[in-house]
Amino acid sequence: MVTFPFLSRNSSLEPSPLAKVKYHYQDPLIVEKLSRALQEYLARLNPPPARPLVVVGIGTDRSTGDSLGPLVGSKLAAYPDLPVTVYGTLEDPVHASNLKEKLDLITTTFGDPFIMAIDACLGHSENVGSITLAPGALKPGAGVNKNLPAVGDLHFTGIVNVGGYMEYFVLQNTRLSLVMRMADQIALAIYRGVRHHFGLEGDLPAAQGFQ
Numbered sequence: 001m002v003t004f005p006f007l008s009r010n011s012s013l014e015p016s017p018l019a020k021v022k023y024h025y026q027d028p029l030i031v032e033k034l035s036r037a038l039q040e041y042l043a044r045l046n047p048p049p050a051r052p053l054v055v056v057g058i059g060t061d062r063s064t065g066d067s068l069g070p071l072v073g074s075k076l077a078a079y080p081d082l083p084v085t086v087y088g089t090l091e092d093p094v095h096a097s098n099l100k101e102k103l104d105l106i107t108t109t110f111g112d113p114f115i116m117a118i119d120a121c122l123g124h125s126e127n128v129g130s131i132t133l134a135p136g137a138l139k140p141g142a143g144v145n146k147n148l149p150a151v152g153d154l155h156f157t158g159i160v161n162v163g164g165y166m167e168y169f170v171l172q173n174t175r176l177s178l179v180m181r182m183a184d185q186i187a188l189a190i191y192r193g194v195r196h197h198f199g200l201e202g203d204l205p206a207a208q209g210f211q
Contacts, residue, residue: 058095059094063168067179124162137150
């Protein structure tokens, strides 16, 4: 059984703070690790009576590296019996030009939802291929000097390429195979983590494309 130091209970009355977790996409247990971490996040951050769950996949299908968010959104939208509402898919992406409008729509529709945000990012070469899950909001566009609103009560990020120079060009020239595989893993981790959080039974989809 996979264990996580930050998931263990201690004798203190105060729960330990939720820590960011990061795993490389080649880790054979990455889906299990992320889904278990997500379960703990949801139990701590969105306990019953739970706020409605909303996934926001941020990015655009016009850039390979920046398509991680909408790829995850499309995969989640295709999964059966998932008690979340998805914004940001390949067909209807959430990106810099419409992010504020979409967030206003979400607030109008749900009032006070619990938002799980997903976005691609650039990083150091040794971290490319890593997927991070962390509590709190992410700041989309920070790596390409865009001033956009923060999004999420928790967030997933995938480091898809190396940052620091000509970020737009780097995102355009990111390998689709890497982005697709990371999107498969994030989507399946969310599917399993959310269903287990709500105690839903039944067969779960198999991991796609990265056995």
